[in-house]
Amino acid sequence: MNDNFLNYDVSNYRTPDGYTSDIAVFTIISTEVGQYKPPEKTLKIMLIKRTEKTKEGHSNLEGGKWALPGGFIKPEETAYEAAVRELSEETGITGLRIKHFGVYDQFGRDKRGWIISNAHYAIVPENKLVKRRAADDASEVELFSMDEVFQLDLAFDHKQIIEEALWFIKKDMSLTTVAKNFLPKQFVLSELQGVLLTVMDEPWLKLDAQFFRKAPSLPFIEKVVKDGVPQKTNRWSKNKAQLYRFNDFEPYVSIYNAKY
Amino acid sequence: MNDNFLNYDVSNYRTPDGYTSDIAVFTIISTEVGQYKPPEKTLKIMLIKRTEKTKEGHSNLEGGKWALPGGFIKPEETAYEAAVRELSEETGITGLRIKHFGVYDQFGRDKRGWIISNAHYAIVPENKLVKRRAADDASEVELFSMDEVFQLDLAFDHKQIIEEALWFIKKDMSLTTVAKNFLPKQFVLSELQGVLLTVMDEPWLKLDAQFFRKAPSLPFIEKVVKDGVPQKTNRWSKNKAQLYRFNDFEPYVSIYNAKY
């Protein structure tokens, strides 16, 4: 960095008091609804409870409220890298799809000053969340359904951030193959349908007859075949069902040639 | 703002040296290609040439290079508001669709220090750009085609920003009705096709037979009818063509019920 430049150019402007990264961690949890039935799936978000006191013993800003995991960004890292780091620090989870979706920079959103937050969302398969653990400045970690989360008194502007994260994840689910991040490598059509229905509510998805007729020919999934034998499972049903996996096909859609 | 909080919480962290907003202003210019022919349309981006010297007479960082319009954000405004303000200051244009699309916060991207930039793009109809003017810290304003812009030696990481802006605008054009921001209120199908082709290259769009058969039934456009009489124009052709306008329908598409 060149102090020469800093002197006359930057110092004319007030600089932000902080730069933070928040992460909305989504998962879909399955609840058994009966034997030989596909389990019911619900979208949940992971929040941490802010401690009442800081490590130094001062009363913590927005202490006691539920908040998105996150924290201050270090100058040598980007907001994205900070999101990856913090998610790992606070939950022990690595190697996930993390995506930036918004900037929250309204003055006054954080009493500590002019604090800019970059918001990200992450999608975690259920099984990875078992080993989650609370971090230094979080006393508790918990999963909330979308119904529950909007009842809570959330810290800062996190309610708004979560609403927008939800909107983004719905959009992503409709337009990309993110659904694969909620599913095991090999899955059955009813599992895919269950995941999609947690965030989308297109009528044809709910109609089994339509979904099961069309889904097998979706270009971005394929039947799992081993030595010419289609692989099946009876994980969720008496009758064995075909296993599918996502392939590398990147679907592209446009409103100009869609069906309405 | 509460100094009590600032003391122990924020000051533990280094804060950014600056917070800026950049805007990629896109327009589509029409060039006459012959009488009674729809004009050819080309996507262009507006850049400003950075002055060699600052107002104070110092040599300007990245002076002489082409750059995206933009500047430092004031604490009382959001990055989005700054984008609106700067676009108005630097081009005199207001009332446009401006959208945030990315954060550029890699340390070292700006020699002046740890400077975070929020990037936005704007879509300007050709006719609004006529009254564009250079602003205080810009000596020149010019439009470049996508081919031209990537030949230039651009300031900072603006090449990357423009590449990503282009990607976003393509996506937006496919999934939303932004195309309307490039078109007059009332337009003809070939104009719509021309606009779409500047950024999309789906084969069926190029095939007139397919485009002109399907387009009239797109749910988000409608024929302009006055007193029961369909309105037509011979702006671009000998034979009068039906005028269309966008309506309020918000198209929704998904990869799970698209055609492939």
Added chain:
DNA sequence: ATAACAATTAACGAATTGTTAATTTAAAAA
């Protein structure tokens, strides 16, 4: 007149959709 040409309509086989019904399969109940 008539040739040219974009816009528009017509026509038609092929493919896809929405829907209902039938079949398969294996566990559970009788």
Added chain:
DNA sequence: TTTTTAAATTAACAATTCGTTAATTGTTAT
């Protein structure tokens, strides 16, 4: 063992939409 049950899968079919080629219309230029 036989029957029942429920999900997965296939079959069937009319209605719709698609991709394509051909014909028609309206206006200008020759």
